[in-house]
Amino acid sequence: MIDRLPYRLQLNESPLLRDLEEDEVKSLFKRMEHLCFESDRTILAQGVEEKGLWLIGEGCCEVVRGNQSGTKERILAMLGPGTVFGEMSFFQQAAHSATVRSVTPVSVHKLTQQGFTDLLADNGRAAGKILTNLVRVQSDRLNMMDQWVCELMDRNQTENGATHTLNEWHQFRSKLYSEWNFY
Amino acid sequence: MIDRLPYRLQLNESPLLRDLEEDEVKSLFKRMEHLCFESDRTILAQGVEEKGLWLIGEGCCEVVRGNQSGTKERILAMLGPGTVFGEMSFFQQAAHSATVRSVTPVSVHKLTQQGFTDLLADNGRAAGKILTNLVRVQSDRLNMMDQWVCELMDRNQTENGATHTLNEWHQFRSKLYSEWNFY
Numbered sequence: 001m002i003d004r005l006p007y008r009l010q011l012n013e014s015p016l017l018r019d020l021e022e023d024e025v026k027s028l029f030k031r032m033e034h035l036c037f038e039s040d041r042t043i044l045a046q047g048v049e050e051k052g053l054w055l056i057g058e059g060c061c062e063v064v065r066g067n068q069s070g071t072k073e074r075i076l077a078m079l080g081p082g083t084v085f086g087e088m089s090f091f092q093q094a095a096h097s098a099t100v101r102s103v104t105p106v107s108v109h110k111l112t113q114q115g116f117t118d119l120l121a122d123n124g125r126a127a128g129k130i131l132t133n134l135v136r137v138q139s140d141r142l143n144m145m146d147q148w149v150c151e152l153m154d155r156n157q158t159e160n161g162a163t164h165t166l167n168e169w170h171q172f173r174s175k176l177y178s179e180w181n182f183y
Numbered sequence: 184m185i186d187r188l189p190y191r192l193q194l195n196e197s198p199l200l201r202d203l204e205e206d207e208v209k210s211l212f213k214r215m216e217h218l219c220f221e222s223d224r225t226i227l228a229q230g231v232e233e234k235g236l237w238l239i240g241e242g243c244c245e246v247v248r249g250n251q252s253g254t255k256e257r258i259l260a261m262l263g264p265g266t267v268f269g270e271m272s273f274f275q276q277a278a279h280s281a282t283v284r285s286v287t288p289v290s291v292h293k294l295t296q297q298g299f300t301d302l303l304a305d306n307g308r309a310a311g312k313i314l315t316n317l318v319r320v321q322s323d324r325l326n327m328m329d330q331w332v333c334e335l336m337d338r339n340q341t342e343n344g345a346t347h348t349l350n351e352w353h354q355f356r357s358k359l360y361s362e363w364n365f366y
Binding site: 087088090091092094120121124125127128131132134135136138139140141142143145146149153165169173 | 270271273274275277303304307308310311314315317318319321322323324325326328329332336348352356
């Protein structure tokens with residue numbers, strides 16, 4: 001089954017796999033679980049602590065967040081092939097802050113913490129590159145958020161368009177958490 | 184010289200070295216440059232692209248940011264032994280956004296990108312743990328900033344205390360960039 005996975009596509013397109021050689025991607029994929037979902041299935045549930053890095057192979061997912069009573073959902077982002085999710089909670093003691101659900105039939109590749117530990121022992125170079133890509137995206141996100149809030153603060157000193165600011169923030173946030181390449 | 188470095192102190196206290204075994208810390212230190220500065224020396228200059236992870240061994244430094252004309256400086260944070268700086272620019276194409284200057288005589292241990300690449304080849308496990316610590320702190324910072332801005336947005340819908348908000352933001356930011364342990 002592993003040999004039929006579209007290595008080359010993901011090698012070129014996923015920011016998680018940036019700088020990885022083909023044999024390093026193979027090492028990674030051997031450590032992953034390969035899952036398929038019909039459309040409208042919950043892959044990762046808000047409020048649940050399940051640590052993993054999920055890489056979308058085919059299909060699309062939506063990221064949604066419910067309100068406290070669980071009655072109303074807001075769509076935060078749409079994720080396509082090559083996109084990663086779960087990285088915000090992978091190294092933390094934290095429940096997932098949103099639900100990821102399939103919109104079409106999807107195939108996803110999941111790296112558990114044990115899988116990651118095994119990869120680090122087995123192919124430290126591949127694990128190092130993946131971690132570097134994770135640090136890079138978190139640093140980029142943080143810098144972007146920092147800049148955004150700085151601009152907001154400057155603006156708030158001269159005017160007060162609270163509703164406009166709020167909409168802008170929701171748009172920014174959706175982009176921040178669904179993209180990995182900011183430049 | 185390396186044998187006289189206070190491994191054990193930093194092993195216990197620096198968030199960069201969390202989970203590293205003593206022999207892994209030794210591998211890291213062999214790849215670092217060990218520098219000493221008198222007080223009031225610039226260790227890392229705002230606007231300069233010099234990639235490195237700096238770990239303070241002894242002494243204190245201040246993080247300052249100049250305005251555009253370079254005439255007025257604002258102190259963003261004070262850093263003590265075991266603190267890391269430079270990590271925001273280590274994996275990015277970006278100049279340092281602030282200057283780090285010694286307040287007392289300091290000893291610092293600097294890991295260059297080449298040093299890091301060598302460590303990854305030489306001791307992938309140690310490099311993996313350091314990267315994991317870096318991802319974790321960036322994720323924590325991002326989550327914290329996210330929460331902070333969310334609360335700000337909620338508040339802005341009902342009231343508008345712009346000056347108060349601005350002071351709060353400066354305090355938050357100082358804490359966010361100088362600490363590694365948020366919980």
